[in-house]
Amino acid sequence: MSRRVVALAGGVGGAKLVHGLANLLGENLSVIVNTGDDFEHVGLSICPDIDTVLYTLGGIANRVQGWGIEGESWSFLDQLGRLGGPDWFRLGDRDLAMHVLRTMGLARGERLTDIVARFAARLGIEAVILPMADEPVRTMVLSGDGELPFQDYFVRLRCEIPVSGFRLAGIEMASVTPEILTTMRHPDLDTILICPSNPFVSVEPILSVPGMRTELERVPVIAISPIIAGQAVKGPAAKMMRELDMPATAFAVAKRYAGLADGFVIDHADAEQAPAIEALGMKVLVTDALMRDEADRIRLARETLDFARSLRHG
Ligand code: GDP
Ligand code: CA
Numbered sequence: 345m346s347r348r349v350v351a352l353a354g355g356v357g358g359a360k361l362v363h364g365l366a367n368l369l370g371e372n373l374s375v376i377v378n379t380g381d382d383f384e385h386v387g388l389s390i391c392p393d394i395d396t397v398l399y400t401l402g403g404i405a406n407r408v409q410g411w412g413i414e415g416e417s418w419s420f421l422d423q424l425g426r427l428g429g430p431d432w433f434r435l436g437d438r439d440l441a442m443h444v445l446r447t448m449g450l451a452r453g454e455r456l457t458d459i460v461a462r463f464a465a466r467l468g469i470e471a472v473i474l475p476m477a478d479e480p481v482r483t484m485v486l487s488g489d490g491e492l493p494f495q496d497y498f499v500r501l502r503c504e505i506p507v508s509g510f511r512l513a514g515i516e517m518a519s520v521t522p523e524i525l526t527t528m529r530h531p532d533l534d535t536i537l538i539c540p541s542n543p544f545v546s547v548e549p550i551l552s553v554p555g556m557r558t559e560l561e562r563v564p565v566i567a568i569s570p571i572i573a574g575q576a577v578k579g580p581a582a583k584m585m586r587e588l589d590m591p592a593t594a595f596a597v598a599k600r601y602a603g604l605a606d607g608f609v610i611d612h613a614d615a616e617q618a619p620a621i622e623a624l625g626m627k628v629l630v631t632d633a634l635m636r637d638e639a640d641r642i643r644l645a646r647e648t649l650d651f652a653r654s655l656r657h658g
Pocket of ligand 1 (some may be wrong): 353356539541542545569572575578579581604635
């Protein structure tokens with residue numbers, strides 16, 4: 345059966361579920377990836393979330409680290425530091441190839457969508473990987489009286505400052521790409537998944553691309569909680585929620601997706617929140633939402649797709 349599925353994803357959490365989905369769906373999966381994390385560094389255009397998805401689906405991701413390429417070497421970074429260059433953002437020798445080719449492509453005036461499609465083909469990826477927009481969007485982290493670019497907050501400062509909000513620089517100039525429109529309006533599209541990605545800095549930028557939200561109204565939308573038992577599995581999502589005066593709970597994530605998602609997937613640890621989430625107008629699937637290994641990724645992907653099917657058939 346050729347049911348087509350779209351997944352909205354950030355980096356690590358998104359890529360884990362996307363990996364499971366790709367196993368089940370192959371070319372019938374399209375992934376719309378956050379580009380709010382993208383930045384320019386040492387003269388290169390870097391797209392951390394897209395690269396994590398590409399490396400994961402290409403089977404070359406470093407599973408332990410959660411980002412980058414397995415078996416990576418660091419000669420470039422060592423020498424960069426030795427010469428006094430900025431070495432806080434870790435660029436591996438192999439990883440560099442993608443950044444160089446992308447920078448060259450963009451300098452020639454190519455669209456990010458086309459560049460990413462070429463990388464995906466070269467890496468043998470069947471799923472369609474789509475940047476959320478071709479225009480640059482840059483997530484700025486607000487803290488105290490100032491703001492700083494996302495990678496400065498995330499990597500250089502290791503999320504050690506409190507956040508008070510976010511600004512998506514350039515979002516008003518961004519637009520849904522023709523490829524995303526075609527995917528979202530495909531007659532065989534039957535489910536849109538919001539991956540267990542960071543709600544603020546991975547999912548929100550995607551949903552904020554002008555015109556994106558209306559594309560999510562045609563088919564059931566299912567979101568998977570990135571928060572399990574009051575904690576993020578990885579990264580600053582729970583910390584951000586507390587700093588933004590929200591409880592770090594699956595329910596609080598569900599609340600952000602109220603009116604948008606038809607179903608919400610939570611872990612057994614949060615089962616007691618199911619009635620409150622259902623009261624927001626969503627069906628709830630309670631399962632093991634932690635993806636420890638490849639089998640878990642495929643299992644959670646299958647359970648989520650079955651859940652989506654049950655919503656469609658009432
Ligand atoms: P980033 O762009 O690399 O930060 O990655 P994402 O935004 O896609 O994912 C980050 C989120 O993934 C964090 O909030 C984690 O809690 C969540 N996450 C990571 N692994 C898992 C998992 O196995 N299960 C669930 N439910 N969430 C996960
Ligand atoms: Ca990210």
